[in-house]
Amino acid sequence: METKELGAVRPLTAVAWTSNISTCPKDFTLINITEDGANANFTRFSMKPSYYLCYSKATTGGMVVSDIRLIVEKASIPHGYCFIAEHLEPRATVSKKKRVCVRVVPVDSVDTAVLDIKLTAKSKMMLQHYTYVGDINGYVLWCRKGPFASTTPKTKPRNVSLDLRRLSLELPSVPQPLQISNPPQAPQGKLSHRRHSLHIRESLEKTADGSIQGITALDGVPFSLHPKFDIEPKPKTQLNYQLNNIRIKSLQDIENEYNYTFAVEEFAAKGNRPRLQISTSAQ
Numbered sequence: 001m002e003t004k005e006l007g008a009v010r011p012l013t014a015v016a017w018t019s020n021i022s023t024c025p026k027d028f029t030l031i032n033i034t035e036d037g038a039n040a041n042f043t044r045f046s047m048k049p050s051y052y053l054c055y056s057k058a059t060t061g062g063m064v065v066s067d068i069r070l071i072v073e074k075a076s077i078p079h080g081y082c083f084i085a086e087h088l089e090p091r092a093t094v095s096k097k098k099r100v101c102v103r104v105v106p107v108d109s110v111d112t113a114v115l116d117i118k119l120t121a122k123s124k125m126m127l128q129h130y131t132y133v134g135d136i137n138g139y140v141l142w143c144r145k146g147p148f149a150s151t152t153p154k155t156k157p158r159n160v161s162l163d164l165r166r167l168s169l170e171l172p173s174v175p176q177p178l179q180i181s182n183p184p185q186a187p188q189g190k191l192s193h194r195r196h197s198l199h200i201r202e203s204l205e206k207t208a209d210g211s212i213q214g215i216t217a218l219d220g221v222p223f224s225l226h227p228k229f230d231i232e233p234k235p236k237t238q239l240n241y242q243l244n245n246i247r248i249k250s251l252q253d254i255e256n257e258y259n260y261t262f263a264v265e266e267f268a269a270k271g272n273r274p275r276l277q278i279s280t281s282a283q
Contacts, residue, residue, distance in 0.1 A: 012113065040139070070101075119139045119140065
């Protein structure tokens with residue numbers, strides 16, 4: 001079977017045990033016949049309730065079965081795996097000698113998954129394009145893996161351009177001012193500190209191939225000062241008047257103005273109360 005044919009198959013999304021067609025969940029397919037024509041009932045004794053394997057390919061949950069394994073009773077379950085669910089009648093039980101466990105992952109996290117499972121009653125029979133999983137209760141479990149057709153659309157990464165004019169803002173593009181290819185060179189030694197720092201920053205941001213890195217969203221945005229900070233300069237005469245009215249206080253003036261003895265607080269802290277004096281002349 002070619003890869004293209006495998007890619008058109010939907011993957012398994014769940015595997016479970018079920019007693020019969022009435023207990024089989026919706027959107028699940030019950031395996032009641034093996035590939036060599038035998039009954040796929042895992043109960044070997046007719047007095048015990050029957051149970052079968054079933055699987056689902058419903059993609060509503062966004063999960064797929066990426067692997068399936070058989071483990072013995074005393075072995076620990078592998079990391080990332082879980083035992084399959086059981087949809088059985090009240091008296092039905094599943095043998096614990098060997099248990100079926102699956103690895104369920106999000107559909108977008110893998111490119112290959114389990115596409116199908118089958119059972120055979122004779123271990124010598126080989127199924128083409130299927131992988132041997134193991135023997136369980138007299139049957140042989142097989143699985144087929146490969147690329148699958150995902151019904152969940154995958155999100156495509158968006159290409160974000162550095163040019164702000166390509167953003168969908170529904171605004172007309174502002175014409176950029178012309179730049180002089182060969183600006184006049186300023187004489188050495190007369191550059192201001194700000195311009196000197198700009199030259200250093202520009203040289204650091206240039207890569208080996210001459211391209212400029214570090215373009216931000218503020219590039220090309222005109223700068224203007226808020227009107228409340230746009231204060232007109234005061235006339236020189238008014239400024240001189242304000243400077244002449246500034247009073248310089250001495251240390252003694254400051255102590256005299258802000259001196260406070262805390263006598264009231266000290267009196268209250270001592271808890272002294274005034275006493276009434278009775279005059280003897282009143283008697």
